[in-house]
Amino acid sequence: MAKNSIDAYGAAGKTNVLLFDPDTLTLVTDEASPLYDERVHLPVDEALARNIDYQGVLEPVAISKNPETGNTEVVFGRQRVKAARLANQWRRERGVEPLRIQGVVYQGKRQNALDAIASENEARTADSPLGRAEKMRRHLAMGRDEEQLAVIYACSIQTVRNTLALLDCTQAVQQAVEAGQIGVTQAKALGALPPEDQREKVQQLIEAGQGVKPHERARRQRAVLGDAKPKMKGRKEIMQALETAEGPYAEALRWVLGAE
Known part of the structure; x- marks a missing residue:
């Protein structure tokens, strides 16, 4: 008797993976939306589009149904969706069947989607420094603290502070x-x-x-910036200094030179 997929792979469970025409997915551009990410405005990555054209989208995007509009919105995976659209444009021009993109339903609350967006982005093409700083600022406005930001952005608290300081420059x-x-x-x-x-x-x-x-x-x-490190002296300079050195300083110079 054939095993089901959970038994066959020894999985702990399974979820539904949906298939979409990438053109039907909505990329959020409303800055007031919790799903907004300024990276949505980045140009399409043609190298990624070529890769998708060759082997499809290997990792599902996350989607969420907007309760007000009924649109299926992308939580994360914007660049994959845009690249898939371009790849499909090429495929149609060649008379090849367009690709569909896999999507999984985002299980978190929509108001917390920025956490997932930030973490997922940092594991791939990182935001620009200023874009990252602005996203951190938005997180702070939502009540996150520096320790939480350090976890979300996979960095130190000092890096969080340095990045946020960019907004005041x-x-x-x-x-x-x-x-x-x-x-x-x-x-x-x-x-x-x-x-x-x-x-x-x-x-x-x-x-x-x-x-x-x-x-x-x-x-x-x-x-x-006035933080230059002192230049290391060469052997010749140390020997010259030794000619006039006395006491502990002379002993230290001899030790540096390896002399007894």
Whole structure:
């Protein structure tokens, strides 16, 4: 006698997986909705669309029925839906049957959907720094604390604080972070300065980091912020210092050189 799927795979249970034409799913653009995510406005990832065209959508999206409109809205999986739509456009042009996308019903409360959206996004293509900061701000407004945000965003509490500090920076600092020219930790340091000083200092940081490798860029930018580490002395410099050194300092120099 054939086993059912639960017995066959040793599963603890099962849920229904639904199939959708991706064009029938609603991507929420209303910022007042608990299902809104600004990533909905990102351009379609053509590389992902090509992958989906080749092998379909491998992981189901989560959906929720809007009780007011009756629309089937995407909780998470927006980029997969958009990419599937583009893939199907290509397939129709080739005369190939369009793909359907798997969806599972989101079991949580709609007002808590932002938790799932944030966690699911962080496991994939992370938000931009400013987008992440704005989403954290929304979480705080909903009553979440820093410890909860650290869990949701899979980061430290200090990272949460550094990221949120970006919202208090000038636009020049925010744009530099978005462009990858400085980090959120540097932005937090700049945020403590008056606006005009922020704009001046961030330009210095950008110029210091141009045309150099990441390690050298970090060193130069630390120097701009007044946090440069002291340069290590070379063997020749230590030997020269030893010529005039006395007492414990001379002993320390000999130890560094490996002399008895």
